[in-house]
Amino acid sequence: MQICQHIEDVRQQGAAWQREGLSVGLVPTMGYLHRGHASLIEAAARENARVVVSIFVNPLQFGPTEDLASYPRDLGRDTELCEQSGASLVFNPSPEELYPPGFCSYVIMEAGPSLGLCGASRPGHFRGVCTVVAKLLHLVQPHRAYFGQKDAQQLAVIRRMVLDLNLPTAIIGCPIVREADGLALSSRNTYLSPEERRAALCLYEGLLAGNNLVKAGDADTEVVLRAVRERIEAEPLARIDYLALVDPLDMRPVPDLSGPTLCAAAVYMGTTRLIDNLLLKD
C-alpha cells in the first residue's frame, strides 16, 4: 500500500491505473478510522481493482466554533486499518497542499438537499464538503466513490452535486455500522465520557421508537416525531439540535408518511454533537 502526501503523486498513480484499464474506488475520510470506514474500504475493494482512501481533516467544512483543532487524529492506526481493509493507496495531504495561497474556487449548493438539518446548523459545512469532494474526484478520477449513510444529508448533497455537475463517478452509499448496543460508529464518539457514552444510546433508541410506530401503521408525522423526541429528551445529558422526518433524496421535510421517509437527528451529548438516522419507509 502506498502513502502519498502530494497531489501529483496521486494523479500520476491514478493515470497509470487508468492506462492499465483498472477500475478505481475512492473512500474520502477525515481519518480516525473505525469499522464504519473499514466497511466502506472493503466494499470499494470488492467492487474495484484499486482503492484510494483519502485521510484529510478538511478545515473548509468546519465552522469557526467547531472542533477542527481537537478533531481526533491517529495516522499510524489509520494506515494499518486501510491496509487490512484492502486499500491500495492512502492520500494524506496537508491543508496547504489542497488549499494553497490564492485558493478561491468553491463548489456550493444553493438549495435542494443542502438546506435544513446540518446545512442550517453548520453554515458553510456543505460548501466545504462539496469543494473537497469535487477536488478529490478530480484528482483520483475514480469509477466509484463510497460514503456512509450515517451522514445521510452529506450523501444526498454529494449525489446532487455529481448529478448537477455531470461528474463521471458513481456514488455508493453504504449502511451505518453500529456498536453492539446500537450507537452509530463515529470518530467523535471518542469525545464522550463514560456517562455520556451510556446516555448517547437515546439517539438510536429514539429512532427505533419512531420506527416501531411507523411499522404499527397508524401514526402520523407528529406522533412519530413526538415519540422520538420523548425518548431522547428522557436523557438529561441530551440536547436535540434537530430532529426531522425528511425525504431521503432531497432532505426536505415530508408532509406525511406516504412516501420514502428518513428520520434524521443531531443531538448534543454534553459538548459532543452526534448525528444518526433511520429509514422509516423505503
Added chain:
Amino acid sequence: MQICQHIEDVRQQGAAWQREGLSVGLVPTMGYLHRGHASLIEAAARENARVVVSIFVNPLQFGPTEDLASYPRDLGRDTELCEQSGASLVFNPSPEELYPPGFCSYVIMEAGPSLGLCGASRPGHFRGVCTVVAKLLHLVQPHRAYFGQKDAQQLAVIRRMVLDLNLPTAIIGCPIVREADGLALSSRNTYLSPEERRAALCLYEGLLAGNNLVKAGDADTEVVLRAVRERIEAEPLARIDYLALVDPLDMRPVPDLSGPTLCAAAVYMGTTRLIDNLLLKD
C-alpha cells in the same frame, strides 16, 4: 462530424475515445462562430486526435438585463464552420439538458481573478462561466480546453478554477483574432450599426495608444490610462464601462509598469458592450 444534443451521447463518445487512447480537445463556445472560434478549433485539431466543440448560449452567465434572448444564433452556419475547422463532434444541448429541474450546484470564485472588471460589471457572470465550464470538462474529460484571449478575465478565472479544483485538463489560451482594421472579432459585433462599427475601432486604437507609450518607456500607469481613455472618449458613440491596467494572471490592478501588464477595457457602443485587451508588458 457528429452532432449531439444529449449528455449521455457525448459522455459515451468521450469514453470510447478514452478507451482507444485518443487525445481530446474541447472548445466551449456560445455559437454564432467567427474566425476567432475557428482558430481555437484549428489549434485543438492540431494538438488532439479528436475535437469537441460545444455550442451553448449559457443562460447562467447572463444577467437579468443582459442580451440572453437576443444573443445571435445560427446553428447551420456554426456546424459548417466546425466541420471545416476540424471538429469531430458538436455538442449542442438545450438549457434543460444542462440545467434540469432541481439543479442547484454551482462553481463560484470568491476572490482572485474574478473580482473587478467584468466580475464587477456583470454580477453572477463568472459563476455561470465556471459552472458551465466545469460541467463541460466533466462531461467531455478533455486533455486540453481552448479559450480565446479576448476574454482575458474569463481565461484567468478558468485557469484559477482548474488549479484550485485540481481538474486534470490543460487550459490553452489562444491569440485574439481581429478584423483587417483591428476590431477584435466578437459574436456581438453583429449588433453594431454601420456607424457604430466604424466608431468601435476606438477601442483597439486606444489600446495601441497606451502600448506606444509603454514602448516609448517613460510613462506611468496614470499617463497610459489617460491616453487610452482619451482616444476612446474622442468617439461620441463610445461609453467606457471599465478601463484598467491589470496583472494578466490575477487580474488585479498593477501599481506600476514593472511587471506583466494587461490593458483591459469594456466599452459600450450604443447598447452593445464590447471588450478588448492588449498585453502591454509580458
